[in-house]
Amino acid sequence: MTEQLVEIQALKKYFPIKKGLEVKSVDDISFMVKKGETFGLVGESGSGKSTLGKTLVGLQQPTEGTIIYNGQNVTQFNKEMKRKVNKEMQIIFQDPHASLNPRMRVGDIIAEGLDAYKLLKGKERTNRIYQLLERVGLRPEHAKRYPHEFSGGQRQRIGIARALAVEPKFIVADEPISALDVSIQAQVINLMEDLKESEGLTYLFIAHDLGMVKHISDRIGVMYLGKMMELSNSNDMFDRPLHPYTKALLSAIPQANPRAAKRNRIVLAGDPPSPTNPPSGCRFRTRCPLAMEICSQQEPQWKEVEAEHWTACHLY
């Protein structure tokens, strides 16, 4: 079961903005996703979590580093081979309003992958569309309608059906529920968990709602300004966070319990620095309540502090 499905090694993705200036969205990150697990990736806006997800499924070219999928180094593949691999890696986007073409019928949207890979035609294609619609809790007659006729939650189901059409093994879900109402979020999460079982999927679940990430994930990685700060299984992360950033992040979650002993909330001062000019040494040091001298001079190493619990911090 501990077989790895996706492994990334020293992955970097820089975006040039003007001469000599780059945004280091993903800066030297390594981790792997095990077959059959849900890996949660959390971080605030600008931390690079979405860029990482998009780079994994091939929507962005990595600047440097290696992506290994099922034992094959995908980064060295030619176009044809990449196409094949990309069929097994699909993505679900955050905004179900922006990610569905308003001028296409739902059936054609779902079949886009089938058509691109020329998998099914005619009656078989139609049947597959119907089957997918039912699988995600919609009805076959919805295939003829347009996206604007659906609510946010239903549209997200359409996005999921589209991702499932080509029978992927690995799905990157980029904030799939942030745009939805609370009561609908739970519907979509339950559907995703269901599908994971029945279709044997592996998820990379990107989100900033830590409660939901804990609920769905087996393991969690925390990103800040393009770097991975901490990685462990999800219970350990919530019970014994190591990195001061993780601690602050967890303490900031508002608790839906009016009697909850007020947690020792660590309110971080200031805003995250600009990713074009990240601080020297540890990137979190400008907001870290425990920053030491060494933090500005040396970048902390990524190390396994406890079994299967990794962090990059000079405290350990």
Added chain:
Amino acid sequence: MSHLLKVNNLKINFKTYGGEVKAVRDVSFHVDKGEVLAIVGESGSGKSVTVQSIMGLIPTPPGIIKGGSIQFQGKELLKQPKKELRKIKGSKIGMIFQDPMTSLNPTMRVGKQIEEGLIIHQHASKAEAKKRAIEMIKLVGIPNPEERYNQYPHEYSGGMRQRAMIAIALACNPELLIADEPTTALDVTIQAQVLELMKQIQEETKTSIILITHDLGVVAETAKRVIVMYGGMMVESGTVFDIFENPKHPYTWGLLNSIPNIDEEEKKQLEPIDGSPPDLFAPPKGCPFAPRCKYAMEVCIEEMPGEYEIDGGHVAKCWLNDPRAPKVEEPVALGREE
């Protein structure tokens, strides 16, 4: 004691091409001095429209105030002449919106935006206004206030813009602050900063706050009383303990069971509310939640439930609270410990 704000039987419709939408259907509530009232509900529940009407921000047309009254310090806001209304709104009620980027004026220095109200409503001199503006920037925790005074909104980060909005809203020492999803657009660590700031200011100035949000965690941490809205109506209201520990409306149960408990060790399946929110063009005859409600009875579809008072101030609009209704097993809500 008379209430600071009293809203009675408010009804608001909107005319659209598709017909008339009943956005707010008979909403009544009050806010006392120094208290924090939270209004929770999903998109389309009418929570924003309700508070916008307090500020007179409903464009008419297409909006139509069908009935009801909004009394602020004993004055009927819906009947005030425009000029008088402007005075009240400007100096006694402040408002913070969800998206600080679209609610600040991008072509105006932040300091000037804070001064505006002071000069118009409190007839402050330019020098006084500037002094007060810099004080406000400092109060909301923005470093280098003198420098920040002269900057434009685009030079501020998201969290700082929301702080600037708060500074504008509080500059005239309002009696009531209306915050419409003030932290929804912000990251968690910044959200914690802004909530902390609002709490602190509220304690110092005894300003009353109406907080609109869909985040039950934010509600539990900041509010004293809570109103739950659904389909343009108030379905339940009470103290935060009533709502989290002894909720009496199936929609409130559903909301509480839809969010994961981060303290859970064993993973439980979430229990979502099936279906989707009602169509407000043709709202159901009976309870708006009936089509999605697990406990719906015949009467729920036929007839609108009345208000059942559970105990002092805790009210639920649900037939299940009628003595004739069958007893149902209430799902354990989040806040309730065994």
